[in-house]
Amino acid sequence: MTNLYDFDKTIYKKDCSIKLYFYCLNKKPYLFFHLFYIAILTFLYWIGLIKCEKLKEKMFSILNFFEDKKLVIENFWDKEIKNINSWYLSKKKENDIICTASPEFLVKSAIERINPNAVVIGTKITFENKKVICEKNCKGEEKVNRIKQYFKGEYKNLKFYSAYTDSISDMPILDLAENKYIVCGHKEKDIYKFSNQKPKLSTKLKYLIKLMRIKHWVKNGLIFLPLIFSKQLFSHTFIDVIIATISFCLITSFVYILNDLIDVKKDRLHTTKRKRPIASFMIKPYEAILLAFICLLGGLAINVLYFNFDILILAILLIYCIVNLLYSSLLKKIPIIDVFVLAFCYIIRLFYGGVIINVDISIWLYLTTLGASLFMGINKRRNELLQEGRKTRAVNKYYNASFLNKQSTVFQTLTLAFYSLWVAELIPVSNYEITNIIFLITIPLVYFILMRYSYQIEKKSNSGNPIEVLFKDIWLVLSVILFIAIILVVLYFPIQLNLR
Numbered sequence: 136m137t138n139l140y141d142f143d144k145t146i147y148k149k150d151c152s153i154k155l156y157f158y159c160l161n162k163k164p165y166l167f168f169h170l171f172y173i174a175i176l177t178f179l180y181w182i183g184l185i186k187c188e189k190l191k192e193k194m195f196s197i198l199n200f201f202e203d204k205k206l207v208i209e210n211f212w213d214k215e216i217k218n219i220n221s222w223y224l225s226k227k228k229e230n231d232i233i234c235t236a237s238p239e240f241l242v243k244s245a246i247e248r249i250n251p252n253a254v255v256i257g258t259k260i261t262f263e264n265k266k267v268i269c270e271k272n273c274k275g276e277e278k279v280n281r282i283k284q285y286f287k288g289e290y291k292n293l294k295f296y297s298a299y300t301d302s303i304s305d306m307p308i309l310d311l312a313e314n315k316y317i318v319c320g321h322k323e324k325d326i327y328k329f330s331n332q333k334p335k336l337s338t339k340l341k342y343l344i345k346l347m348r349i350k351h352w353v354k355n356g357l358i359f360l361p362l363i364f365s366k367q368l369f370s371h372t373f374i375d376v377i378i379a380t381i382s383f384c385l386i387t388s389f390v391y392i393l394n395d396l397i398d399v400k401k402d403r404l405h406t407t408k409r410k411r412p413i414a415s416f417m418i419k420p421y422e423a424i425l426l427a428f429i430c431l432l433g434g435l436a437i438n439v440l441y442f443n444f445d446i447l448i449l450a451i452l453l454i455y456c457i458v459n460l461l462y463s464s465l466l467k468k469i470p471i472i473d474v475f476v477l478a479f480c481y482i483i484r485l486f487y488g489g490v491i492i493n494v495d496i497s498i499w500l501y502l503t504t505l506g507a508s509l510f511m512g513i514n515k516r517r518n519e520l521l522q523e524g525r526k527t528r529a530v531n532k533y534y535n536a537s538f539l540n541k542q543s544t545v546f547q548t549l550t551l552a553f554y555s556l557w558v559a560e561l562i563p564v565s566n567y568e569i570t571n572i573i574f575l576i577t578i579p580l581v582y583f584i585l586m587r588y589s590y591q592i593e594k595k596s597n598s599g600n601p602i603e604v605l606f607k608d609i610w611l612v613l614s615v616i617l618f619i620a621i622i623l624v625v626l627y628f629p630i631q632l633n634l635r
Contacts, residue, residue, distance in 0.1 A: 136294050136295070136296035137228075137230050137231070137232055137293055137294060137295050137296065138226075138228060138230075138231050138232070138295070138296055138297045138298070138299070138312075139231075139232050139234060139295050139297070139298040139299070139308050139311060139312055140223070140231060140232070140233045140234070140298075140299045140300075141233075141234065141235055141299065141300035141301060141302070141305055141308075141318075142233050142235035142237055142242050142245075142257070143235060143236075143237055143301070144301040144302075144318065145220075145223075145299055145300055145301050145318045146219060146220060146223045146233065147215075147218055147219055147220070147245065148218040148219075148220060148321050149215075149218055150237075151215070151237050151241055151242065151245070152191075152194070152195075152237050152238065152241070154211075154215060155208075155211055155241060156173070156194060156195075156197060158207075158211050158214070158215075159197045159198065159200070159201070159207065160197070162201075162207075163200060163201075166197060166200060169197055172193070173190075173193060173194055176189070176190050176193055176194075177190060182606065183606040183607050183608075183609075183612075184609045184612065185609075186272075187272045187274075188269040188270070188271065188272055189269075191238075191258065191260065191269045191272070192260075192267045192268065192269045193267075195238065195260055195267050195269075196265075196267045198262070198267075199262070199265050199267070204262065208240070208241060208244045209244065212244050212245050212248065215245075216245065216248055216249070219245070219249055220318075220321055220322075222322065222323040222326065223249075224249060225323075227249070227250045227253070229250070229252040229253065230252070230253070230254075231250060231253040231254070232253070232254045232256065232282065233246055233253055233254065233255045233256070233257075234256045234257070234273065234278045234281065234282060234308060235255075235256070235257045235258075235273065236257065236258055236272055236273050236274040236278075237257055237258065238257055238258055238259075238260045239255060239256065239257035239258060239259055239260070239273075240260065241257075242255050242257050243255045243257075254285065256273065256278070256281050256282060256285055257273050258270065258271075258272050258273040258274075259273075274304065275304055275305070275306075275307055276307045278305065278307060278308050279307045279308060279311065282308075282311075295311045295312040295313070296312060296313055296314060297312050297313070297314040297315075297316060298311060298312035298314070298315055298316065299316045299318055299326065300316075300317065300318065301317065301318045301319070304410060306409050306410060306415070314328070315328065316328060319335060319338070320335070338417070339417070339418070339422075342412040342415075342417040342418050343412070343418060343422070343426055345411075345412050346388075346391075346392055346395065346411075346412040346413070346418055346423060346426060347388040347391065347392070347426070347430065348387075348388060348391045349384075349388075350602055350606075351387070351391065351602055352384045352387065352388075353602055353605075354387075354481070354484065354601070354602070355380055355383050355384055355387065355484060357481060357484040357485050357488065357504065358376060358379065358380045358383060358484050358485075358487055358488035358491070359376060359380070359488060360485060360488060360500065360504075361485070361488040361489040361491075361492060361494050361496060362376050362488060362491075362492055363622065363623070363626065364497065364500065364626070365492065365494045366626055366627065367492060367494075368623075368626075368627065369627070372491075372492045375441075375442075375491055375492065376488065376491055376492065378437060378441050378442075379438070379442075379448070379487070379488075379491045381437060382433075382434045382435075382437040382438050382441075382452070383434065383452070383455075383484070383487060384434075385430045385431070385433045385434035385437070386430070386431065386434040386435075386452050386455060386456065387455075388427075388430040389427050389428070389430040389431040389434065389456070390455070390456060390459040390460075390463075392423050392424075392426060392427035392430065393427055393459075393460065393463060394459070394463045395411055395412070395413045395414070395423065396413060396420060396423055396424065396427075397463045397464065398463070399413050399414050399420075401528065402414035431456070434452065435449070435452065438452065447490055448487075448490060448491065451483060451486070451487045451490060452487075454483065455480065455483050455487075458476060458479065458480065458483075459480065461476075462476045462477075467528075467529075467530060468529045468530050469530065470530055470533035470534060473516075473530050474509060474512040474513055474516060475509070475512075477508065477512040477515075478505060478508035478509045478512055481504055481505075481507075481508040482501070482504060482505060482508065485500070485501065485504050497557070499553055499554075499556060499557030499560065500557065502549075502553040502557075503550060503553040503554045503557060506546050506547075506549040506550035506552075506553050507546075507550045507585075509542075509546040510543060510546035510547050510549075510550055510585070511588075511601045513539055513542045513543045513546060514539075514543050514589075514592045515600060515601070516528075516530075516531070516534060516539055517534075517536060517539035517540065517543065517592075518592055519531060520534055520535075520536060520539065521536060543589075547585055547589065550581075550585060551581065551582060551585060554578065554581050555578050558574060558575065558577065558578055561574070573621055573624065573625055574621070574625045576621065577618060577621050577622065580614060580617065580618050580621070581618065583614055584611065584614045584615065584618065587608065587610055587611050587614065588604060588605075588611060591604050591607070591608050591611070592604060
């Protein structure tokens with residue numbers, strides 16, 4: 136029987152890539168400028184504008200400042216080998232497989248000292264003269280692929296008894312083994328069976344924040360549209376909208392948490408949703424319920440205290456909660472209706488923003504939002520069906536890819552048409568003022584955004600989640616920023632110059 140291990144924070148107490156990097160800086164302090172460069176790239180990677188492979192190439196380029204790279208690695212492990220966990224030394228076997236996202240050359244140098252017959256599979260990084268080349272990052276599902284490639288025909292005969300890792304992102308290799316273990320510390324008592332984890336307080340807090348899905352608060356930006364298009368962005372009502380948005384964000388987190396509680400069994404069958412805090416056992420159900428009600432009470436309290444118990448505002452929040460609870464328990468199982476409910480939640484955000492500042496919503500803004508919401512919802516279902524089949528979402532048994540592709544085309548076309556008609560109504564083409572021409576430029580820009588979005592969701596690795604699609608593509612991010620900038624210029628800084 137073979138055992139599987141991650142390396143960083145599992146066999147080795149720390150992150151060997153980071154430790155090596157600072158070891159190099161310590162040897163040659165004048166390379167401090169390289170640290171600032173890597174800090175910027177790390178931020179760009181964190182917000183999804185560059186790939187992990189590019190970051191690793193630039194990070195390990197620091198080794199090019201040393202004449203003998205191999206000697207640097209050997210000296211590094213002379214110092215760091217003491218940080219190998221003692222529990223591994225007592226458990227190790229000659230047929231161990233160490234699969235890691237860290238560079239293969241770096242981890243091999245350590246394993247050769249403590250278990251020379253073990254197999255090391257990691258991210259392949261090579262040095263060609265002064266150029267650093269990093270192949271696909273060996274993380275998540277890629278670890279399974281790399282193990283299969285390494286053993287080829289022998290893979291079917293391998294039997295994995297136990298798998299050890301510090302991270303739920305390694306669920307794919309945990310699933311290969313009969314026994315799954317999470318390493319939460321440096322001692323054997325800190326190793327827990329996957330179904331009985333006891334994460335540290337810092338880890339617990341991280342997963343509680345993740346449970347709130349703060350990244351998805353971006354969707355609540357729709358609340359600002361009535362404020363922006365009514366030209367009140369720089370008025371006193373801006374504060375009202377900020378407060379109202381914070382309240383709505385807490386309410387949406389309440390809904391997300393309850394949804395995760397209801398869907399936990401299905402999520403554990405899903406290749407990406409299994410990493411969610413409750414599905415991965417990192418957060419217990421009672422902890423999730425407590426956080427959910429804190430979010431709910433916080434969201435309602437803000438409205439009651441700041442808006443003096445405004446009945447209409449509270450009614451919208453309660454409608455949002457009720458609709459989502461109905462969706463989680465029943466409506467998401469009904470084809471077509473499930474997608475319309477998702478779209479309705481976007482529309483609620485739009486009208487909520489209008490109620491806060493007491494302005495009417497343009498019919499064209501409403502129709503454009505509705506079309507875009509249905510377009511995104513349909514594509515989310517399409518990618519779930521193609522990637523996960525029908526086992527993780529009951530409604531998918533009623534759908535097929537052909538139907539969803541047709542509907543995607545319909546709603547993309549409607550969104551383009553509605554937005555174009557909206558702009559055409561506001562700005563006659565015969566008006567040649569610079570501001571108006573700039574506004575007209577947003578039409579092809581919206582076309583580009585939707586086409587780029589469609590291009591991204593066609594990729595097999597894409598889940599179809601709107602937030603993930605947006606932040607994983609730099610062209611989409613830049614296009615949306617440009618679109619917002621143009622709208623702000625047109626509405627608030629018009630250029631009064633006629634070109635005729």
